[in-house]
Amino acid sequence: MSARGRLFGWGILLVPLAVSVALFVGPLAQLFMISLREPSSTELYGTGWTLANYTQLAEDDFIARIVWRTMWTSFLVLGCALAIGYPVAWRIARMPPRKRSLVLLALLFPLMVSNVVRAYGWVAILGRRGVVNTTLQQAGVIDFPMALLFTPEAVVMGLLTILLPYMVISIANALATLDPRYEEAAASLGAGPIRSFIHVVFPLSAPGVASGALLVFLLTLSAYVTITLLGGPRSKLLVSLVYDSVVAFQWPQAAALAFVLLALALATCGLILAVLRPGRVQGGAR
Amino acid sequence: MNASTGEADVVLSRVRKSFGAVVAVDDVSLSIARGSIVSLLGPSGCGKTTTLRLVAGFERPDAGEVSIRGARVNDVPPYRRDFGMVFQSYALFPHLTVADNVGFGLRMRHVPREERRRLVAEALALVKLEGFADRQPRQLSGGQQQRVALARAIVFKPAVLLLDEPLGALDKMLREEMQVELRQLQQRLAITTVFVTHDQEEALTLSDRVAVMRGGRIEQVGAPREIYERPATEFVAGFLGASNFLDAEVAEPGRVRVGGAGFDVPGAAGVPGTRLRLAVRPERVVLSPDGGEGLEATLRDVIFRGSTVHFYLESAIGPLLAYRQNEDGGDRGLRPGQRVRCSWSPGSAVVVAPLGDATR
Numbered sequence: 001m002s003a004r005g006r007l008f009g010w011g012i013l014l015v016p017l018a019v020s021v022a023l024f025v026g027p028l029a030q031l032f033m034i035s036l037r038e039p040s041s042t043e044l045y046g047t048g049w050t051l052a053n054y055t056q057l058a059e060d061d062f063i064a065r066i067v068w069r070t071m072w073t074s075f076l077v078l079g080c081a082l083a084i085g086y087p088v089a090w091r092i093a094r095m096p097p098r099k100r101s102l103v104l105l106a107l108l109f110p111l112m113v114s115n116v117v118r119a120y121g122w123v124a125i126l127g128r129r130g131v132v133n134t135t136l137q138q139a140g141v142i143d144f145p146m147a148l149l150f151t152p153e154a155v156v157m158g159l160l161t162i163l164l165p166y167m168v169i170s171i172a173n174a175l176a177t178l179d180p181r182y183e184e185a186a187a188s189l190g191a192g193p194i195r196s197f198i199h200v201v202f203p204l205s206a207p208g209v210a211s212g213a214l215l216v217f218l219l220t221l222s223a224y225v226t227i228t229l230l231g232g233p234r235s236k237l238l239v240s241l242v243y244d245s246v247v248a249f250q251w252p253q254a255a256a257l258a259f260v261l262l263a264l265a266l267a268t269c270g271l272i273l274a275v276l277r278p279g280r281v282q283g284g285a286r
Numbered sequence: 287m288n289a290s291t292g293e294a295d296v297v298l299s300r301v302r303k304s305f306g307a308v309v310a311v312d313d314v315s316l317s318i319a320r321g322s323i324v325s326l327l328g329p330s331g332c333g334k335t336t337t338l339r340l341v342a343g344f345e346r347p348d349a350g351e352v353s354i355r356g357a358r359v360n361d362v363p364p365y366r367r368d369f370g371m372v373f374q375s376y377a378l379f380p381h382l383t384v385a386d387n388v389g390f391g392l393r394m395r396h397v398p399r400e401e402r403r404r405l406v407a408e409a410l411a412l413v414k415l416e417g418f419a420d421r422q423p424r425q426l427s428g429g430q431q432q433r434v435a436l437a438r439a440i441v442f443k444p445a446v447l448l449l450d451e452p453l454g455a456l457d458k459m460l461r462e463e464m465q466v467e468l469r470q471l472q473q474r475l476a477i478t479t480v481f482v483t484h485d486q487e488e489a490l491t492l493s494d495r496v497a498v499m500r501g502g503r504i505e506q507v508g509a510p511r512e513i514y515e516r517p518a519t520e521f522v523a524g525f526l527g528a529s530n531f532l533d534a535e536v537a538e539p540g541r542v543r544v545g546g547a548g549f550d551v552p553g554a555a556g557v558p559g560t561r562l563r564l565a566v567r568p569e570r571v572v573l574s575p576d577g578g579e580g581l582e583a584t585l586r587d588v589i590f591r592g593s594t595v596h597f598y599l600e601s602a603i604g605p606l607l608a609y610r611q612n613e614d615g616g617d618r619g620l621r622p623g624q625r626v627r628c629s630w631s632p633g634s635a636v637v638v639a640p641l642g643d644a645t646r
Contacts, residue, residue, distance in 0.1 A: 181377035184344055187364040188371040188448075189438070190394035196365075199390070203381045280381045280422075 035255035044251045053256035063241070070238040071264065073152060073227075074220040077159045081216045082209070084160075085167035089208075092168065093175035100176060107165040115162065119229040122158050123149060126230075150232030158230040159220055166219070167212040174208020175201070207278035214269055221265050238264075294356075295320045295478035296341055296446055301350035303336055310336040312502035313350070318446075318495075323472050323479040325489040328499035328525070334482045337499070338448055341480060343367050355445050365394075369446040370439030374454050376431045378423040384410070384434050385419035391442040409441035412471065429460050436468070440475060447472070449481035453488065465491045486526045490514065498522045519639040523565035530568060530606050531638075536560040542635075545603035547581040550632035563640040570634035571608035573597060573626045580629035581606075585622050599628065 035053055038046035057063045092103050110118070125131045126148040133145040148154060182204060186196040202209075224239050231237070236244075238261050245254035273279075296318040303311040311333045318324045326334035339345045340352055343364035352359050359367055370391065378387050385406050392402045410416055413433035423431055432452065439447055452468070453461045469492050472479050483489050489496045490510040497507045498521075506518045517523035520531055534542040534554070542554045542562060554562060574580060583601035592612065597620065599606040606628055620626070 179375065179377065181373050181375055182379065184342075184364070185371070185373060185377040185379070186390070187344075188342060188369060189391035190365050190442070191390075192363070192365045195394060200379060204379075206381075277381075 031255050031258060034251055035259055037252045039250060039252050044249065046252075053252045054260075056253075057256055057260060066236060066238055066241055067260070067264070069152070069235070070221070071268075073155060073159075073237060074217055074268070076156050077163060077220045078213055078217050080156065080160055081164050081167040082213065085164055085212065086171055086209070089168045089171035090175055092172045093178075097176075100172070104169055104172065107168055110161070111165060115223075115225045116229075118162065119158060119226050122154065122161075122230055126154055149230065150234055152231070152235050154230040155227050155235055155237075158226045159223055162223075162226065163216045163219055166215040170212030170215065171205060171208040174205040178204055204281055206276045206281055210272060210276040210278040213272050213276070217268055217272065218265060221261060293320050294318060295354065296480060297351075297353045298337070298340070299351045299353075301337070301340060301347045301352060303333075303340060303345055303347050309502050311340065311347075314499075314502075314504055315350075316497055316504060316507065318478060318480060320478055321476040322494040323469075323481070323492060324495045324497060325493040326480065326482045326497050326499055327484070327486060327489040328505075329484060332499040333502040334484075334499050335450060338450055338480060338482045341446070342369060342371060342448055368444050369448055370442065370444040371448040372432070372435045372439050372450065372452045374451040376423075376435040376455075378431055378434055378438070380423055382423075383419065384415070384421050384423065384426070387423065387434055388438045388441050390438060391444075395442055397442075405441055406437075409437040412440075413437045428456055429464065432456060432464065436471070440471075440477065443477075445478065447477050447479040449479065451482055451484070454483075454485075461488070468492060490526070498525060500525075516636055517565060517638055520563055520565065520641040523636070523638050524641075528568050528607060529565045530571065532564040532566065532603060532635075534562045534564045536562060545581050545601055547579070547629075549630070549635060551635045551637065552632060553637045563638050564635045565638045566630055566635050568596070568607040569594075569609040570630045571606065572629050572631075573599075573608055573610075573620065574629065576625040576627060578627050580627035583626055583628050585620055585624045585626055587622055588620060599626070601628065 034045050036049055036051065038048040038050045038052070040046035092100055095103065123130065127133070128145040128147075128149070130148070132148060133142075136142045137145065178201065182200055183196055186200045191199060222239060224243065227235070227237050228240060231240075238257065242254050242257045242261065245251075245257060294317045296316075298314055298316045301311055301314045302309070314333070314337060316324070316337075326337055328334050336345060340347055341354070343352075343359065343362060347360060354367055354369070379390070382390070385403075388409055389402050389406045392405055397405070406419065407416070410419060413436055415430060415433050415437065418426070418430065418434075423434065426434065432455070436452070449468075453464050456464060465488055472492075481492065490513075493510055495507060496510055496513050498505045498513065500521050506513060506522045508516075513522060514526050517526065517529075523529040524531070532544050534544045534549075534551070536554050536556045536558055537543045537548060538558055539556070540550060540552055540554055542549055542551050542564070544564065551562075551564065556562075572580075573585075576582070581601055581603075583599040583606055585597060586600050586605075587598040589596040589598070590612075595610045595612055597608040597610065599608060608628065
């Protein structure tokens with residue numbers, strides 16, 4: 001690229017870069033400062049510096065349990081999304097292009113409904129006087145309503161219905177653009193369908209799997225409405241604690257929790273990328 | 287099944303394949319002798335690639351039979367057939383190193399690691415890529431990728447090697463170099479090889495036998511020299527190099543009349559007056575001064591092409607083309623507008639089936 005071309009390239013990036021620095025990096029830096037402030041009973045945060053906001057979190061068993069539950073929930077959602085999403089994506093990728101785009105559009109359709117509406121939909125289904133319980137009671141299968149709502153299972157179910165399309169679409173795109181010659185080459189070398197999938201198709205779909213996994217994982221970590229409405233007070237996740245601290249005017253603690261969340265997100269993203277190694281596929285062999 | 291399968295590694299008998307309403311391969315029979323290299327030659331859409339894919343098993347025939355090493359393989363999936371294949375795009379696995387690409391077929395065959403390493407090194411040496419084992423495919427040039435694809439296809443010593451336009455993506459110089467190398471490698475390994483090409487020179491250079499295809503059918507099969515010198519049809523004569531096509535009339539058996547001139551044509555049969563189509567290669571057309579024997583023509587243009595000189599002529603029966611080796615650096619004093627006589631030796635004119643009738 002010429003010097004002029006490079007300059008032009010940076011020029012295009014300038015505005016989004018400036019916006020990002022002003023509205024994201026800057027506030028984030030300020031948030032980090034706040035997480036190192038002493039708490040104050042009269043102001044949002046005190047004037048002294050301290051590491052106590054972090055050390056307190058590290059010593060708190062309750063926090064440890066919530067972190068554990070957050071990671072467990074996120075990985076469960078991720079695992080289910082992958083296990084359900086990959087076969088669906090595989091099937092969609094084999095459809096003729098016109099049909100494929102129609103199906104992908106249909107997958108996106110539920111995303112047009114607000115998260116709040118959708119979560120209340122689950123409440124109507126899973127609640128004590130919801131569809132499931134009343135039906136089972138009337139049929140005489142159960143005598144008393146079951147506690148379906150406000151459980152970790154309800155949270156996972158609720159998140160899956162929102163996040164599954166992200167996974168399916170990412171993987172379907174990767175599989176649909178995969179040159180069928182790769183599979184034919186594997187077959188010519190003696191690989192049956194299963195080994196062809198393990199050694200060729202899955203590794204080559206890694207970029208799609210990685211982007212789907214990152215989307216699902218990050219959106220799970222930052223979901224609030226769904227986990228609050230479907231998890232209730234007993235299935236709180238890290239995000240709920242951040243919110244609770246903010247409304248309790250514990251800003252330094254809320255900031256520290258936010259950074260714990262960020263650190264978990266970054267570490268897990270690193271882990272996902274390290275396992276799937278999407279980079280080794282990119283660049284193609286032509 | 288074809289009778290002479292004793293030494294044939296691949297036999298297609300009366301194979302047919304259609305996609306919807308389009309008949310891609312129409313009643314193709316072909317027998318490929320062990321250790322020989324056969325090309326499927328034809329324009330795009332002639333069915334040559336589909337024929338290759340039928341041998342590989344990527345397509346299933348609607349009718350007829352495909353056999354490899356004497357065993358019917360119609361219902362055998364590709365991964366259980368014993369063949370190696372080089373794809374036009376090479377289809378090297380981008381997530382694997384060169385060594386892992388080449389070793390893939392061995393790994394699928396459960397060859398132990400040490401043995402695998404040795405065979406991969408051998409195969410890479412064979413295609414002159416020692417020292418490239420740990421590279422990624424994307425770090426290689428087109429020619430190098432082509433060699434890796436070839437090494438990957440031959441390393442497990444398959445019964446048959448299939449090549450789909452293997453040199454199509456290379457530039458002209460490299461292509462000619464690889465043609466010779468491929469030929470030497472094929473002969474050294476004595477591996478039964480089928481390859482698809484639309485390049486007539488490539489087919490002539492590489493093949494023991496050439497099958498010229500058109501419209502899903504095999505138009506003619508034969509050794510390169512045979513196909514070139516004795517084309518059975520106007521299509522074959524026209525597809526393999528340039529040819530003059532002349533309408534002739536039988537004067538007596540073995541002699542024809544072309545535009546008022548008489549020529550001996552050994553293959554001209556039939557009662558006097560029978561109409562024939564003749565093919566004469568431009569390099570066989572001899573030009574002599576006006577007044578002698580032969581077909582009258584006017585020289586329209588002289589094109590200097592380096593090693594050859596091309597003469598464009600106009601005769602009573604249409605345009606003619608003549609090539610002459612550039613032996614003296616000049617055009618022998620022939621100038622556009624000059625009247626000349628065109629003739630050829632008796633064996634140089636071949637009676638061909640006109641383009642109108644499809645095959646045979």
